[in-house]
Amino acid sequence: MKKINNNKGFKPLIAKHKKKTILFVILLLFYVFCLPKELFTKPTSTVITSKNNQLLGALIAEDGQWRFPKNDSVPQKFKTCLIQFEDEYFYKHPGFNPISILKALKQNIQAGSVKRGGSTITQQVIRLSRDNRNRTYFEKLKELILATRLEIRASKEEIIAFWSSNAPFGGNVVGLDAASWRYFNRKSTDLSWAESATLAVLPNAPNLIYPGKNQHKLLTKRNRLLKKLLVKKIIDSLTYELSILEELPQKAYPIPQIAPHLLQKINQTNKGRFVKTTINQKLQNQANEIVKNHYNVLSKNGVYNIAILVLDVKTRQVLAYVGNSPTDKKHQKDVDIIDKPRSTGSVLKPFLYAAMLDSGELLPNTLVADIPTHFGSYTPENFDKKYAGAVSAKMALSRSLNVPTVRMLQHFGLEKFHHYLQQLKLKDLRNNANYYGLTLALGGAESNLWDLCKSYASLASTVNHYNQNSSRYFTNEFLEPTFFADKTVDFGEKIPEKIIFDAASIYLTFESLKEVNRPNSEENWEFFDSSKQIAWKTGTSFGFRDAWAIGTTKDFVVGVWVGNADGEGRPGLVGVQTAAPILFDIFDKLPNSNWFEKPFDEMTEVAICAKSGYRATEICEEKKQEFIQNSGLKTAPCPYHILINVGNSENYQVNTSCENLSHIQQKSWFVLPPLMEYYYKENNPFYKPLPKFRNDCLGETKNTMKFIYPTEKSSIFLPKNFDGKKNELILKVAHSNKEAMLFWYVNSEFITSTKEIHNVAIKYKVGTYTISVTDNLGNEIQQEIIIKE
Structure with missing residues (x-):
């Protein structure tokens, strides 16, 4: 070839x-x-939806139009109505329909003006992208050429989607999705045949026909289209009859605003985009209603702002986000409280408790001192201004006692605790430890609802993961939650070492928080089988400015803040009274969760002294077996039990100088230091002070005494009474022997003596004084004070 x-x-x-x-x-x-890469470049609304694609809210586009971002999915009903009304041969032509063009040309020539366009849906898309330029024949030619080019580049379904997202629907409504919500208050996939037909005919003359105007023309067009659908057997006669009975929309509905503060937050980084969130719409609506109900009550007391955050522990997704209450602009309704720094109150106390457990410096039932305490000029007080003498660390946390907490913090170390908090990545903790001082655990620091809920969720997740993954931890356990549905959090790799706190310390902390006294309506919750077990904590900032409640179960974390955005304090703005009821209302809407599994591999069963909570020694008369964190094996043994010799009656201490050896028995006795004992015995009627020696014994009772007030060198300001005269200063001392006689001296000058109740009132001028107290056995204690104006 x-x-x-x-x-x-x-x-x-x-x-x-x-x-x-x-x-x-x-x-x-x-x-x-010839065809632009981007057909439509006008600004679009920021739109957010729930996890199941329900609309949560939208912001109007920058040009004042309700124009939702392009949606590639067009409902079949609307697509059918549109094609039957605008372009029956849409799926057959290459972008233009010659027959329609010829018919339109003939009709327009006969009329002497443009009466019919003959444009296909594709040509209409081109015209929309060119801002509806004047309808000249030259412009028509351009549209025709561009339409054929669009048919080559895009599929028929994409072209339909372009039209549906950019067609005008009257007023400032653009696109099917926006029109569906504005005119029918539902998403386009839920529209009926009559509603779909209404929207299909609207763009044909949006300036003349839209809901509320020219209703007769709109109704005629809609019903004509429905008749066509019947004739073509697209709908049956019953559907047709019911459809033509449906009324036309009379006014535009407002776009739903179910999570307005989350919408604003997302708009900062995703402006003009469609964002699917992790929000549970049902729970979000319930949270909104709960906030509204509580706001109506709290606002009567001048408390106007509430914030709620709900997290899924397993996925670390945000399930509900209420940034503020439905208040007014005067009370800053648009401020998103969730990420704003506020005084923490007591919500950091669990982290101190967990840190001390984790470092092996505490056991859950270890007795800690609850006595008047002074650190220089700082004097912490419990909320009820009372003292228990000694309480278990677990009770100190569950009752949120300030004095034991500060003493624990001082013992543990301020820098050490500050380091633990830094590892939690609390972004508002910007200063060094000395800046906060010992108030760090009582509200001296600031944090925000987001970071606090994140931290509580990370603690819960640590215990869950440890038990689910053969006693392993994840390297990225303390990560940021997410409200983006397309984002999956990465917990990192499995490792045998803890990240911040070990699982046992967290579990024991949750066990304590489970015992926190609930609000009045939740009292006796433990007696109901259906009750939720929740580890939770409240907090109240100084001056009653912030009320907190944060709780966690195995599956969910709920955080609540109540207060005023401008920082104004109000009487009664207390965590347990204002924030806690909201917390439990939210938990009531969540599914029940099983309690955390005990992380046995991080725990050891040991004998614990029943009275002191320390590891039991041989002389502890009451012992019980408890599982403690492994690091707890480093804690000291019980220091409060001593062996004494008593007679048969056990009322006195004896020795061989006054009693036959056969009548002497050795007994273990629980003895607290005098200052702790002074307050402890008031709350524990079965506490037995150390018995004194019998009078005929050659021996001395070991007498101890200690100042109750002041407890150390301190500056004292004497307040004035209503007459303008200075009040007296009351000095107090505790003595282990209730029959001891005490002799009081000020600057070596004898003042008075006391017996049983050792309180002395003095009145001195400004200056420095040394207070000396001596008992009748020669024991002496001294304390220096400075009296100031």
Whole structure:
């Protein structure tokens, strides 16, 4: 076969028609690149939906139009109505319909003006992208060329989606999705045939016909389209009859605003986009209603702002986000409280408790001192201004006692605790430990609801993961939660070492928080089988400015803040009274959760002294077996039990100088230091002070005494009474022997003596004084005070 030489065939041909070839190439290139890469560039609304695609809210576009971002999914009902009304041969033509064009041309020539367009849906998309320029024949030609180019680049479904997202629907409503919500208050996939037909005919003349105007024309167009659907057997006669009975929309509905503060937050980074969130719409609506109900009550007391955050522990997704209450602009309703720094009150106390357990410096039932305490000029007080003498660390946390907490913090170390908090990545903890001082655990620091809920969720997740993954931890356990549905959190790799707190310390902390006294309506909760077990904590900032309640179960974390955005304090703005009821209302809407599993691999069963909560020694008379954290094996043994010799009656201490050896028995006795004992015995009627020696014994009772007030060198300001005179200063001392006689001296000058109740009132001028107290056995204690104006 003879080989054809293409070079000889084409080159002469191109050379012969050089100009035509160049023109053809230019036209071809023009055709290829004539269509803009982005057809529609106008600003769009920021739209957020729930996890199941329910609309949560939208912001109007920058140009004042309700124009939702392009939606590639067009409901079948609307698509059918649109094609039947606008372009029956849509799926058959290449972008234009010659027959329709000829008919329109003939009709327009006969009328002497443009009466009919003959445009296909594709051509309408081009016209919309070119801002509806004047309808001239030259413009029509351009649209035709661009339409054919669009047909090559995009599928028919994409073209339908372009039209549905950018067609005008009257007023400032653009696109099917916005129109569906504005006119029918539902998403487009839920529209009926009558509603779909209404929206299909609206863009045909949006300036003349829209809900509330020219209703008769709109109704005629809609019903004509429905009749066509019946004739073509797209709908049956019953559907048709019911459809034509449906009323037209009379006014535009407001766009739903179910999570307005989350919408604003997302708008900062995703402006003009469609964002699917992790929000549970049902729970969000319930949370909104709960906030509204509590706001109506709290606002009567001048408390106007509430915030709620709900997290899923397993996925670390945000399930509900209420940034503020439905108040007014005067009370800053638009402020998103969730990420704003506020005084923490007591909500950091569990982290101190967990840190001390984790470092092996505490056991849950270890007795800690609850006595008047002074650290220089700082004097912490419990909320009820009372003292228990000694309480278990577990009770100190569950009752949120300030004095034991500060003493624990001082013992544990301020820098050490501050380091633990830094590991939690609380972004508002910006200063060094000394800046906060010992108030760090009582509200001296600031944090926000987001970070606190994140931290509580991380603690819960640590215990869950440890038990689910063969006693392993995840490297990225303390990560940020997310409200983006397309984001999956990465917990990192499994490792055998703890990240911040070990699982046992967290579990024991939750066990304590489970015992926190609930609000009045929740009292006796433990007696009901259906009751939720919740580890929770409240907090109240100084001056009653912030009320907190944060709780966690195995599956969910709920955080609540109540107060005023401007920082104004109000009487009664207390965590347990204002925030806690909201917390439990939210938990009532959540599914029940099983309690945390005990992390046995991080725990050891040991004998614990029943009275002191320390590891039991041989002389502890009452012992019980408890599981403690492994690091707890480093804690000291019980220091409060001593062996004494008593007679048969056990009323006195004896020795061989006064009693036969056969009548002497050795007994273990629980003895607290005098200052702790002074308050402890008031609350524990079965506490037995150390018995004194019998009078006929050659021996002395070991007498101890200690100042109750002041407890150390301190500056004292004497307040004035209503007459303008200075009040007296009351000095107090506790003595282990209730029959001891105490002798009081001020600057070596004898003042008075006391017995049984050792309180002395003095009145001195400004200056420095040394207070000396001596008992009748020669024991002495001293304390220096400075009296100031």
